[in-house]
Amino acid sequence: MLVYAAMFGLAFGSFVNAAIERIPRGESLNGRSHCDGCHRALRVWELIPVLSFVALRGRCSSCGVAIGLRTPLVEGICAAAFVAAFWMLAVPVAVATCAGFVAIVVAIGVAFVKKDLQS
Numbered sequence: 528m529l530v531y532a533a534m535f536g537l538a539f540g541s542f543v544n545a546a547i548e549r550i551p552r553g554e555s556l557n558g559r560s561h562c563d564g565c566h567r568a569l570r571v572w573e574l575i576p577v578l579s580f581v582a583l584r585g586r587c588s589s590c591g592v593a594i595g596l597r598t599p600l601v602e603g604i605c606a607a608a609f610v611a612a613f614w615m616l617a618v619p620v621a622v623a624t625c626a627g628f629v630a631i632v633v634a635i636g637v638a639f640v641k642k643d644l645q646s
């Protein structure tokens with residue numbers, strides 16, 4: 528159960544990162560993720576949470592632009608939060624807690640990126 532919670536946490540962390548990057552720029556949440564430097568669509572193996580960042584050493588495999596530590600950090604934090612919720616709470620409460628956590632992290636991340644874009 529906790530392994531699945533971690534995998535869902537990583538997957539939702541990946542979604543959270545996409546939302547944090549795209550919402551402030553008015554981009555759609557649909558469509559493939561792409562490199563911010565060269566705008567190349569990421570390959571399937573480049574989309575694996577945390578592992579891809581480690582394999583790529585934090586850089587785009589095409590243009591070498593830095594990916595930023597926020598990406599694996601958000602994915603890891605979401606995985607840890609999901610594991611903690613499913614470990615401590617009954618399943619329905621854990622699902623609701625995780626959904627609330629994702630919404631809060633997206634809101635905080637969007638606020639930070641909006642502030643960065645304005646400055």
Ligand SMILES: [Zn+2]
Nearest residue numbers: 562565587590
């Ligand atoms: Zn690139």
